[in-house]
Amino acid sequence: MHDEYRFLVDCGEGTQRQIMLSGLGFKRLNRILITHGHLDHILGLAGLLSTFARWEAIEQLEIYGGAWALERIHDLLYGVVLRGAKPPLDIQLHTVQEGPIIEAEDFRVDAVSVQHRGPDCFGYAFIEKPRRPFLPERAQALEIPPGPWRRLLVDGQPASLPDGRLILPEQVLGEERLGTRLVMIGDVGRTENLVHACRDADALVIEATYMEEEAQMARDFAHLTARQAALLAQEAGVGHLILTHISRRYRERDVLGEARAIFAKSRVARDFDAFQVRRGELVELQGERAQ
Numbered sequence: 001m002h003d004e005y006r007f008l009v010d011c012g013e014g015t016q017r018q019i020m021l022s023g024l025g026f027k028r029l030n031r032i033l034i035t036h037g038h039l040d041h042i043l044g045l046a047g048l049l050s051t052f053a054r055w056e057a058i059e060q061l062e063i064y065g066g067a068w069a070l071e072r073i074h075d076l077l078y079g080v081v082l083r084g085a086k087p088p089l090d091i092q093l094h095t096v097q098e099g100p101i102i103e104a105e106d107f108r109v110d111a112v113s114v115q116h117r118g119p120d121c122f123g124y125a126f127i128e129k130p131r132r133p134f135l136p137e138r139a140q141a142l143e144i145p146p147g148p149w150r151r152l153l154v155d156g157q158p159a160s161l162p163d164g165r166l167i168l169p170e171q172v173l174g175e176e177r178l179g180t181r182l183v184m185i186g187d188v189g190r191t192e193n194l195v196h197a198c199r200d201a202d203a204l205v206i207e208a209t210y211m212e213e214e215a216q217m218a219r220d221f222a223h224l225t226a227r228q229a230a231l232l233a234q235e236a237g238v239g240h241l242i243l244t245h246i247s248r249r250y251r252e253r254d255v256l257g258e259a260r261a262i263f264a265k266s267r268v269a270r271d272f273d274a275f276q277v278r279r280g281e282l283v284e285l286q287g288e289r290a291q
């Protein structure tokens, strides 16, 4: 979530029920980013559409994904769910290609090409734009009175003061700081081509379906082991690693052990975990738990 923007990445079976149980609500949850078209990532759209039909606040649903995923989603929503009926809300399917897909004032979302089974698989990078902080001590030294001029300067524009002086933004703004970056990768079989996209991300959320003891299986099905995910986190120098899509056959602590042997700041995502990603830190918002 970023101010007025909310995104859902993938929509597996039962997503709408889990959102209800989580208490997060559906308000403004009208942008869904799909990593790929496998059923465990899209089936929940059927239930979500039925829920949204009763949720008046949402008039438009925007679904982003690769061409193949969208084709399947189209079949699911228009064929299986609606069966010729008029959609209860405006559904827009946006075909994603690598590169920026959503631009907002202070952040953007990039689609990142990933290798999994089938064509057009993507991960998504949420990138806050760099900004230069306003330095109040400089403003004070320049005796800039309170008023609209401060806003202009923060926005990088020159401001003429009532006393006739012209103040340039450089006079009151500090060094440019990189914004927060969060990268979310769904199912994926190879990591070499992801190092660049994940470089210095504050948090990386990525699958780890298998453990190293089943590395062959991971290769066969184009999934990752916990170790491979951790190696990527290490090589890309990310702040924190959050593993998802773990096979139920494993115990969480074994998966964590394998990841942490390589990359200490690893964790395994559980249902209802809530984190806030900030520049250089990961803050757990609820369900404090010891690991």
Ligand SMILES: [Zn+2]
Binding pocket: 036, 038, 116, 117, 187
């Ligand atoms: Zn898959």
Ligand SMILES: [Zn+2]
Binding pocket: 038, 040, 041, 187, 245
């Ligand atoms: Zn999957």
